[in-house]
Amino acid sequence: MPVVLVLAGMALSFLPLFSDFSVSHDVLYDIFIPGLIFVSAYQFSAYAFKKNAGIILTFSTVGMLLTALLLGTGIYWVSSFFVPLTWAVSFLLAAILVPTDPVSVVSILKDSGGSKEVSEIVEGESLVNDGTSIVIFTILLSMVQSGDAFSPLNFLESFTYVSLGGIGIGLAFGWILSQAIHITSHHEYQVILSILIAYGGFTLAELVNASGVLATVVSGLMLSFAFSKHEEKEEEFRESLSGFWNVIEPTLSSVLFLFIGIQSVQYTNFQDPTIWITAFIVFILSILSRFLVLGGTLLVVPPWRKKFKHLNSGLFLLSWAGIKGTMSVVLLLWAESALAIDNSASLISVAFITTLFSFIFQSAGVYPLSLFLEKVDKNEA
Template structure:
């Protein structure tokens, strides 16, 4: 069975799960898909299934993150932006370093790990996707703001965590020692560059929306912006993930403004 056949089967499974709980009232779809994926791994026809890392990173990630970003409430992001951005940057940095320190000293008791390796492992473990938590919070009363903060932070921390992972990985591969100044400098450049590319591409898309409201053209422009911002940022050595997320957030604000003008 070719990888195309396997992907078609997985797509069919995804559609069936989505149809079983279309309103997502009973269980989080992503959790169910993950469990089904684990179950399918034990079936012989999927034993040789593999997807290259660059396919996951360059094909699936930009589209998924862009959709999540522009579907996120522009009003909720605007009112909670300081908290969300602080948690996704300073919070992520602090958590990675604290966990890295914990891994470093804990591993010394069993199997000593170098500081760079400990920090690299922390950068892998820290990012979260709290889909179940957000789902529960949204169904609870009086905690909408908390749910928005958690969801917004989760959306942005994908970008910051990949930036941290990439920087630490380069230090490990080159065999050089860890430098906090070099780390912070690289983090600021890569992150700011990604945000800048996202703002520019999002602004261009926002201007183009003035010329058309046809659904087909909107889809094409959205796809072009999602992958264009990602590839452009990666080409210049910036964070493609942050560029995609920021361009999606700009699009969310553009849709809100367009709906306000129509009304």
């Protein structure tokens, strides 16, 4: 469904009514992202998170940093043959392209026939790495805007503050929500409370230059843990929340994917084949970078390999399921409005086309890949 909506949006962009359509990153980031992230977080199984916490947190933090480092290096090398980019800009583009999309990944992978452990790890990773990607992106964007050279020390200092600030605010708001749900039994008040927590924590974190996405993720996960501890006691509250968010979430995601499709046509340069070639190379590099980092991580930590019945199949599926989508588009629009550098139009076009390649090809390929790998595993057994 997400791919269909994006393609429908691209078709709509050619109609006169939508020819001048434009949506800012502020609208997507401040209105769509908190709601989508919150519902994905609180509906994510607390048991699945605890069971896979180590691998999820490693993949979405250290793994993402290493993936961005590899991909940024590859982009710097590739760009030298087409449109040379600085190290900071190359890493900025990598930061835009490394987050996996919890909206598209969860909706596709769960129906793809893939193994349960892969689905749980990808879903958990995609929740946390959205917050990580925002932190990496904002720091690198600030460096590009100021013209400063990339400094590992300054990067780590900023990364620590923004991440810990978002997590701290998320813990506070999550605790408030888990306690306040017992104050009233009115469904309307409970729903309003969840909205205030989802958007209030996000807004407060952004005001103090911390990660609003991480704050929303953490508060949602805390609610999931509260549900898991008192399932019968909290069932009524869960039902009242689901009655609201199960309508709002698909509405937000459907509109968002249509927006992405409509907006993407403005940034797809059909006249310059160099941009498409570059985008395709970057697309391949993004998959390869993710594969190398995930594979290296599983080799370094032997106990994590035992989570997969078939390690090679799990690794291939994990790598392919790293679909770029919602967050990458938000960061792209953010970069477009903030950058004032040479070749910025080409840079945005390459990034947008790379995101479309990922969203369409990887989304469409998850199901057949899972079937193929399942067949291979049966033949080897």
